[in-house]
Amino acid sequence: MTQSAAIHKATYHLYTFTISKLISTFGSSVYTFGISLYVLALTGSAANFAINLIFSILPRTVLAPFAGYAADKYSKKTIVIVSQLASALAVGALLLYSASVGLSLPAIYTTTALLSVSSMFASVTFSASIANLIDPERIQKAIGFNQSALSIAAIGGPVVGGMLFGFVSMNVFLLIQIAGYLLALLLEATMNFKLFSAKIEAAADDKKSMMQSMKEGVAYLKTNRVIMVIVSTAIGLNFFFSALMIGLPFIAVQQMKVEAVHFGFIEAMVAVGMLLASIYFSVRKEVKYPLLFSKRALFAMSIILAGLALPLMLDMSYRANVLYFIVLMFAFGISNVFVNTPIGVMMQKDVEEEYRGRVFGILESMAMAMMPLGYLLFGLLYDSVPGEYVVLGSSLCLIGLVAYMIRPNIIREAYPELAAVLQKKPVH
Structure with a gap:
């Protein structure tokens, strides 16, 4: 690939990365806020709310080093796509469970833990991929855009989550969440995670x-x-x-x-x-x-x-x-x-x-x-x-x-x- 073509692709990555990050983080913010309201409405217990928070933090703490290992060992693009697909499937399973049985705290806690793991694998892998996706001169711009996406999600997520919680059923709420994950997946599937990679695969690494x-x-x-x-x-x-x-x-x-x-x-x-x-x-x-x-x-x-x-x-x-x-x-x-x-x-x-x-x-x-x-x-x-x-x-x-x-x-x-x-x- 010529230098000009690589720069053009990096420009595409810059905006695609930002949009996909905005969709996924906004969706996570909406889900976290909405499901927290649901737990409080269902139980009226702050302790149950805290338990859901623990399920969102603990898996990330324990498994983050393994996500880092996977990002270095395997295809970063595959990990990101599989992680987004896993997030959609986790929420999809909760939707099916809700439609057939009705929501319960164990189902919510399980989904929260699964989403914590899948989003953490995607987050760590993306963090390790920015220099592969974007030319060195625009890494600061990419990180600035990434922070902007996180900030917009933090501002708008609770607002949208509160509105959806008040106006639509929980099943529709979960369906919107699934659509967001799948849209982010489609965007990320178009990205070249080896565009600026200088890594040389070594056969010896496979034996470790x-x-x-x-x-x-x-x-x-x-x-x-x-x-x-x-x-x-x-x-x-x-x-x-x-x-x-x-x-x-x-x-x-x-x-x-x-x-x-x-x-x-x-x-x-x-x-x-x-x-x-x-x-x-x-x-x-x-x-x-x-x-x-x-x-x-x-x-x-x-x-x-x-x-x-x-x-x-x-x-x-x-x-x-x-x-x-x-x-x-x-x-x-x-x-x-x-x-x-x-x-x-x-x-x-x-x-x-x-x-x-x-x-x-x-x-x-x-x-x-x-x-x-x-x-x-x-x-x-x-x-x-x-x-x-x-x-x-x-x-x-x-x-x-x-x-x-x-x-x-x-x-x-x-x-x-x-x-x-x-x-x-x-x-x-």
């Missing part, structure tokens, strides 16, 4: 066991210190930002008595901030020093986390509290993308193709594993310690983590040319 291959992925991480730092920092980041995920509803609703409708708007501002920041990255030139850029954004996120304590420490009016939380969550959404997008581009370019799936699989598994632990720990802390102490302490810990993990010698190792420039630059 799965455990040997996965150990190789871990060993690769250990030899690439900069990537190891990124993965380790992401794990700590997910843990400490559980303080925000638990603290925001606890402080805003429980302690500041923010009404549910206003709190919904506050949470939506995270996605709005992410959307605007994603659009910004899709049109600006690539960040020159992504690790340094993301380090500064992480410090900003730490300050935003500490900002949750302000309404507890100052006597502010109800309107001022709501406006403050809106601005704070909007800023959090922006800083989230400012951290993730440059690092995403860096990992696409710096992680060797033959290890990319396993690295993203390990990252997904470890980051997801920290979420239940963080939810449990910070849930207990908010019940026993004043909220302002929890968020301020978490913020300080996060600042210390970032300062240590992405310390100056790591920056110099990642960008030797930057160190040379700084040495020549006079200090004022």
Whole structure:
């Protein structure tokens, strides 16, 4: 294929990838919201709602490394297509069960777990495929488009899910979900997942066991210190930002008595901030020093986390509290993308193709594993310690983590040319 033809195909991938990602993530958001409403309406139990959430997280945590192995070992296109087909079949089975017997909690939990596994295989494989689908000059644009799709799904999914739940039967709701998965599958079937691949298949690789291959992925991480730092920092980041995920509803609703409708708007501002920041990255030139850029954004996120304590420490009016939380969550959404997008581009370019799936699989598994632990720990802390102490302490810990993990010698190792420039630059 000529260079011009490859660039033309990459342009097709850029928009097809974005549309398919929007359809699948939007569908998942609609399903999650709608089925959660159904569980609450069916049982009236928050515990049953929480169990459904656990079934959506636990399989991803356990199986993500295996998805990474599969992405490196087998055809990425096949994995993505089979994953989307599995999602459609899982919802289809739930639809048949609902039509013949009626929905039950075990059926819903089983479908949620199956969708978690299939969507995780597709997500990890797509993450490992971006540099194969898109030319290097437009990887940042692709990741920006991807973040935009996620943000639109986060904003619109609950709205559409709530409307469908109120106006159509659950069977029609599930049928729409199946149609979305199949449409995404058709789009992805037209993509060339080897367009910019430099991978050379080796016969020796076929003789390696799965455990040997996965150990190789871990060993690769250990030899690439900069990537190891990124993965380790992401794990700590997910843990400490559980303080925000638990603290925001606890402080805003429980302690500041923010009404549910206003709190919904506050949470939506995270996605709005992410959307605007994603659009910004899709049109600006690539960040020159992504690790340094993301380090500064992480410090900003730490300050935003500490900002949750302000309404507890100052006597502010109800309107001022709501406006403050809106601005704070909007800023959090922006800083989230400012951290993730440059690092995403860096990992696409710096992680060797033959290890990319396993690295993203390990990252997904470890980051997801920290979420239940963080939810449990910070849930207990908010019940026993004043909220302002929890968020301020978490913020300080996060600042210390970032300062240590992405310390100056790591920056110099990642960008030797930057160190040379700084040495020549006079200090004022």
